[in-house]
Amino acid sequence: MRLRSLTAAVCLGLAPFAQAQDKEIDMCVFDLIGSSGDQYALVENYALDMRDEGIKFNLEPYTDEGVAMSAFSAGDCDALAATDLRIRRYNAFTGTLSAVGAIPTYEHLEMVLTAINKPSASKYMKEGNYEIAGIFPLGAAYLFVTDSDMDTVEDLAGKRIATLKNNPDHEHMVNYVNASVEPSAITDFGGKFNNHSVDAAYAPGWAYEALELYRGVGDEGGVVDYPLGQLTMQIVVRDDVLTDEEAQTSREVAMDHFDDALDRLKEYESDIPEEDWVRIPDSDIADYQEMFRQNRIELRDGVDADGDEVPEVYNGEMLTLLRKVRCRINPEASECTAPDRE
Template identity: 85%
Template structure:
C-alpha cells in the first residue's frame, strides 16, 4: 500500500508538470464557409496530429480573410492559416507558389512541396519575425467564363475580369491581356460572376458548387481547362511561437496531409460536368505558357517589357526551383534552354 501511495503521489505531483509541457498556440483559421468548411476541417486534422507532438492549437474560424489577417496582426493569435496570396506578405518565397502558370499539375505541386518541406530548405521558411509552419493544396485556379468561346488570349481583350484587390500579379496579368480589372474580394467575386456584371472570374474547382458559379456559367459559359496557378493554404506563425525543431515537425505533419487534401480537391473538380470544361487546343498551350513565363519574369524583376515599373511580387529562387521541376518532368520544353530562363 505504501508503494502504491508513493507512486500515486509521484504521478499526481508530475501531472501539472506534464500538462505544462504542452505548448498552446492560438490560431486564426480562414475558411469562407466557417467551421463547417473543408479548409477548417483540414486544419483541425493537422492540429490533432500536432497535439500528439505536444503542441495544442486553439483554432478560431474566420469567414473573412481580411479580418483573420487583422486579428493576427493585432496579436489575437500567434498563428494564421490563410491562402498563400495573403500569406505572401509574410514570406515571399512560399507566396510565389501561386505564380501564374508556374505549376502546371498536381504532380508538379507535390514534387515542389516535397522539396521545400525538407530540413535543408528551412532557411527559406523564415522571413523577418515570421515562419511558415505548413502548406496544404487548395487546388488549381481556373478561369470561369460566361461565354465558352472566350478560350484564347485575344478573346479576353476588353472583357471584364473579377480580380482580387490583394492579388497584384492577377491585376498585372489582366492588364497584360488588355482586359478590364473589376476590383473584387473573395466574398463578392462569385456574386459578380453569377449576375454577369463581369465576363470572367478565376477560382478553384470547389467554387463551382460552393459559390454556385454554375449560375454565372449558365448555358453559354464554361471552365477553361488550364491551371492559371496553384492555390495553397499556408500556416504562418510568429518566429518565437515554435522552436526550429517544432516548426520543421509542423511542416512535415502538414505535408503528411497532402494526399488527403488533394483527394478532396479532385473530387470537387470531378463534380463539374464534363461538358462544362473547355479544352484549349494544344497549339495554343505553348503560347499560354510563354505568356505566363514573361509575366513571371516581369513580376520578379519589377519592370515590364516596355521598361515600366511593375510590382516586384515573385521570389527569384522559388521561380528557379519551379522551372527546374517543370523541366525535370518535361525536359523538351523550350523554356528549359531559353537564355532568359527563370
C-alpha cells in the same frame, strides 16, 4: 537544508507532469464557409495530429480573410491559416507558389512541396519575425467564363475580369491581356460572376459548387481547362511561437495531409460536368506557357518588356525551383534552355 531538499524533490516530481502539458497556441483560421468548411476541416485534422507532438492549437474560424489577418496582426492569435495570396506579405518565397502558370499539375505541386518541406529548406520558411509552419493544397485555379467562346488570349481583350484586390500579379496579368480589372474580394467575386457583372473570374474547381459558380457559367459559359495557378493554404506563426524542431515537425505533419486534401480537390473537379469544361488545344498551350513565363519574369524583376516599372511580387529563388521541377517533368520544353530562363 531539509526544506531545500523537500522543495527540490517536489520540483523533480512535478517535472514529468509539466513536460506532458501541451503547448497551447491560438490560431485564426480563414474559411469562407466557416467551421463547416473543407479548409477549416483540413486545419482541424492537422491540429489533431499536432496534439500527438505536444502542441495544442486553439482554432478560431473566420469567414472574412481580411478580418482574420487583422486579428493576427493585432495579436489576437499567434498563428494564422490563410491563402498564400495573403500570406505572401509574411514570406515571399512560399507566397510565390501561386505564381501564374508556374505549377501546371498536381504532380508538379507535390514535387515542389516535398522539396521545400525538407529540413534543408527550413531557412526559406523564415522571413523577418515570421515562419511558415505548414502548407496545404487548395486546388488549381481556373478561369470561369460566362461565354465559352472566350478560349484564347485575344478573346479576353476588353472583357471584365473579377480580380482580387491587393494582388498586383493578378492585376498585371489582366492588364497584360488587355482585359479590364474589376476589383473584387474573396467574399464577393462569386456574386459578381453569377450575376454577370463580370465576364470572367479566377477560382479553384471546388468553387463551382461551393460558391455556386455554375449559375454564372449557365448554358453559355464554361471552365477553361488550364490551371492559371495553384492555390495553397499556409500556416504562418510568429517566429518565437515554435522552436526550430517544432516548426519542422509542423511542416511535415501538414505535408502528411497532402494526399487526403488532393483527393478531395479532385473530387470537386470531377463533379464539374464535362460539357462545362472548355478544352484548350494542345497547339495553344505552348503560347500560354510562354506568356505566363514572361509575366513571371516581369513580376520578379519589377520591369516590363517596355522598360516600365511594375510591382516586384515573385521571389526569384522560388521561380527557379519551380522551373527546375517543370523541366524535370518536361525536359524538352523550350524554357529549359531559354537564355532568360527563370
